Amino acid sequence: MSAKASKAAGTLRFEESARQIAANARYIAGGVNSNFRLGMAPGPLVFERGEGAYLVDVDGNRIIDYYCGMGATVLGHSPAGVIEAVRRQAERGILFAGQTPIEHEAAKLICEHVPSAERLRFGSSGSEVAQAAFRLARAATGRRTIVKFEGHYHGWFDNILWSTAPGLNAAGPADAPTPVPGSRGQDPKAGDGLSILGWNDLAALEQRLARGDVAAVMMEPAMCNQGAIAPAPGYLEGALAACRKHGALLIFDEVITGFRLARGGAQELFGVTPDLTILAKAIANGYPVAALAGRADLLDLFAEGVLHGGTFNAQPVAMAALVATQQALTPEHYGCSSARGQRLQDGIRTILAEAGIKAQVAGFPLMFHIAFGLDQPARNYRDVAAADKAACVRFALAMLKRGVRVLERGAWFVSSEHNEAVVDATLEAVHGAVREIG
Structure with missing residues (x-):
């Protein structure tokens, strides 16, 4: 099945990443060079290149990326x-x-x-x-x-x-x-x-x-x-x-x-x-x-x-x-990127609410967070710690299978390359992920 067809079905596969991580472990402790790259499902991924808002992995999957280098790539992957x-x-x-x-x-x-x-x-x-x-x-x-x-x-x-x-x-x-x-x-x-x-x-x-x-x-x-x-x-x-x-x-x-x-x-x-x-x-x-x-x-x-x-x-x-x-990083950059980031955040909030999934979607246009299971917006760490982390992991995996990469701790980073078409594709994936985990 092609990567495109797999994405449509919500069944992207990552066998080559798994194989290369196992091979890496022969020389690199744990197969990665930062502990923060461990623990995600289905496992650490290996990427060949970045293109704007997308990453291409060794399995040939072209994935919309909201890790943004853990927040670093505010201009996308190839400015x-x-x-x-x-x-x-x-x-x-x-x-x-x-x-x-x-x-x-x-x-x-x-x-x-x-x-x-x-x-x-x-x-x-x-x-x-x-x-x-x-x-x-x-x-x-x-x-x-x-x-x-x-x-x-x-x-x-x-x-x-x-x-x-x-x-x-x-x-x-x-x-x-x-x-x-x-x-x-x-x-x-x-x-x-x-x-x-x-x-x-x-x-x-x-x-x-x-x-x-x-x-x-x-x-x-x-x-x-x-x-x-x-x-x-x-x-x-x-x-x-x-x-x-x-x-x-x-x-x-x-x-x-x-x-x-x-x-x-x-x-x-x-x-x-x-x-x-x-x-x-x-x-x-x-x-x-x-x-x-x-x-x-x-x-x-x-x-x-x-x-x-x-x-x-x-x-x-x-x-x-x-x-x-x-x-x-001009005023035009912040105006355009923030408008799209806010539309994405508002769209996710609406989709979750319409599906009857209790969650708080909160933050800022270029960096926001989804906390499942909370009745009210978090005010501090102890509020966030009470969220349903397992639901967040299930949601992140469901999104990844649909070609969208988000952090399992619930954070989303938005770059200037997350254009209207990317936001539309992301919201479509959210609809599918919500049906899967709902």
């Missing part, structure tokens, strides 16, 4: 401008262990568009620049403690991989969460410098800050690692005011929200400017670039004894990708 910029820079050179004009251009673009970015430093991953943010905050304040929130993810390192997706049986009471490590082998003492709170609870945050020992509060300004949850009215403003009052810094993790919720990220959308911001993913449409940006007086500490290094920081080819990506 001509980015590809050409990368080609031109690669011909000039790949890595110099020195500075280049292109990194200045890249930094200027970020500082012009992200409200908190007076200065920045580039890195290679969100996990990495989160560590730089913690070091900077501790140097600036002379304090040790970092406040983080249940369900928020700031990287896979031992000192921050706590309570990112804890089981509620282990998480303790909502008003005094128990820190839960995220991995076997994690140093149990690495979390000693953390204080875990529930998000969107301003009173709890103010009470914790009043103890006077917090260097920084780190949060996703819109909770998108788990769900796609907006801050409660006044929450971000209150958090900033409380940090100011008690001498702590406010750090926004905009690895996911940056360049998706708005050109200037969630801080532009919600009108709250933090002290520091970490950026990655969509900053360069899939090239390995991250940044720590913020107040000039804080970032300048990196030239005054606070160590920040990295062989691949501001790698010229990646900087060229960043510049081309940022130049493409």
